[in-house]
Amino acid sequence: MAGFLDSLPTVSLSGQPIDRSPAALFRQSCRLGSFAGVTSGHCLSFVQANVVILPYQHAYDFLLFCQRNPKPCPLLEVTDPGSYEARILAPGSDLRSDVPLYRIVRGKEEEEQTDIRHMWRDDLVCFLLGCSFAFEGALLQAGLGVRHIEEGKNVPMYITNIPCRPAGVFSGNLVVSMRPYPEAEVPKAIAITARFPSVHGAPIHSGDPAAIGIRDLAAVDFGDSVELKPGEVPVFWACGVTPLVALRNAQLPLAITHSPGHMFVTDRLNSELAI
C-alpha cells in the first residue's frame, strides 16, 4: 500500500522469473572500484537514481525542496539518519560505495571520489531521486533512438533560466537533460516519457533552447554534447542534477551527490515505475 514501489512481481509477463541480480552485480563492481563510469546504457532494465547525501540538519530543507519541485526532484526513497542502505529500492546496497563516482561539495570546493566510506557520519541522510535514464529503455523499445547512447557519451545537461521554488537554504535554476528527435517523432517521445512521472515524466520543453535560457547546445553545463542532425528538435527533460546546483548555491560545509551521469543502479525495473 504505502508506496508505488512496494509490490514487486517475481515473474515477468511471459511467466519467466524476474532476475534482479544484474543490478546487484553492477553495484558490486562499483563497490569494488572496478566500475567508475557513466551509467547511461548500462543495466537498461533497471531504475537508476540520483543521489543526494546531507547532514540531518539540512534534511528538512532538502525534503521540502523536493516536494516543491517534483519535476526535477521526484523522490523515490529517503533513508533514516545514519543508514546507508536503500532498503526499498535496493536491499543490501551500500550507498557509501555503490555509486560509480561521487561529487563532494564543501562550500565552494568540489572534488570527486569513488567511495565515501571514510567520510560517513551517523547524521547523514540519503535521498534517492528518479533519473531520466529509466525511460531510455522505453524509448529504445519504441524504436526511438537515444543519441548519447548511440554516441557512447554521457547525456547533455544544461542549466536553464527557470527558477525552482526555494526551500530553506536550497534554491537554484532547473537543470535539464536533452535528447534530439526528428520533428515527427517528438510527440511519441513525449507520450512515452509522460508514462514515467516518478523519473521526471514528460519533457518541460521542446524546441528553441533560448526559450529556456540555453544559448548554445554545444556548451553543455554537465555531461557531453551530442550531434543535432538537420530537421531534429532538441527535447528537454527536467534533470536530477538540479540538486547539485542547489547544493552549490547553499555552500554547506558538506554535501555529497553523484557525479552527473554516474547513477546509483537499483533493483527495481523501469517497467515497475510506469503508469
Next chain:
Amino acid sequence: MAGFLDSLPTVSLSGQPIDRSPAALFRQSCRLGSFAGVTSGHCLSFVQANVVILPYQHAYDFLLFCQRNPKPCPLLEVTDPGSYEARILAPGSDLRSDVPLYRIVRGKEEEEQTDIRHMWRDDLVCFLLGCSFAFEGALLQAGLGVRHIEEGKNVPMYITNIPCRPAGVFSGNLVVSMRPYPEAEVPKAIAITARFPSVHGAPIHSGDPAAIGIRDLAAVDFGDSVELKPGEVPVFWACGVTPLVALRNAQLPLAITHSPGHMFVTDRLNSELAI
C-alpha cells in the same frame, strides 16, 4: 515548471473566464464562523485539502511520513514556518480560520474548535494534502452516485489493519474512505479516480471489508455510515485522515488537523489535478 499547480488557466474549455471566487467566499464563511460543517458536496469544482499543522520540530518527520506514504498523504503544499497562507493553493487564505472545524490533539486529549488564531505560533508549519472529495465531482459527472452526498452525510471512514511506513515519531495504520457501487460500476469508479493520483487516486481495495481489517461497515471510525444496497460492493480509497491516527500515536504536546470531513477549500479546480 516547479509544481503541477503552477500554470493556472484563466479561461475554461468553452472560453468562459474561470471564476475562482466561490472558493474564496466559502473560506470567508468559515473565517467568519458562519460555516462549520462537513464540506463534502460543497464547492464541488474546487480542490479540498486535508490540513495538518505542526511545530517545526516535528515537520521533518511528518514530511518524510508523507513521502513514504504517498497514497494516504499526497502533499499539495507546505508553508514556511510561521506562515498561515496557502500561497500556491489559495492566495489570501488564512489557515488559522478558513478550515470549518479544527481538531486539536494534545497528547491523549482532543478537542474541536472553529478557529485557531489565538493559539498560532511562529514555529508552526502547515501541510495541505489532497482529499478524495476532489474526485467526487468527476464521479458525479460520469453518472456515478456518491452515496454519502445522496444521503447528506459525511463520508464513512475506517481504520484498516494496513500499517503505514513509519517516519520518526509518526506511525499508524492506513485510514480509508468508502463509497459503495454496483459491481458493474466498480471498474468505472476505479478508472475515473485513477486519473487523480494527487488526491489519493485509484482505490486501495474493493470488496470484502474484512480483507483490510474492517469488521463492520456500520461501525465507522470517522464520519457517518451509509447504506450498502443489495449487489453493491464497498470500494475503499486511501484517506487523508490517516495523519490524524499518526498524530494520535505520536502524542505530541500540540498537533492540529481538520476535523474529519471538514476540509480546507482551495482556489484550484479539481480538473487541474487530473492526469
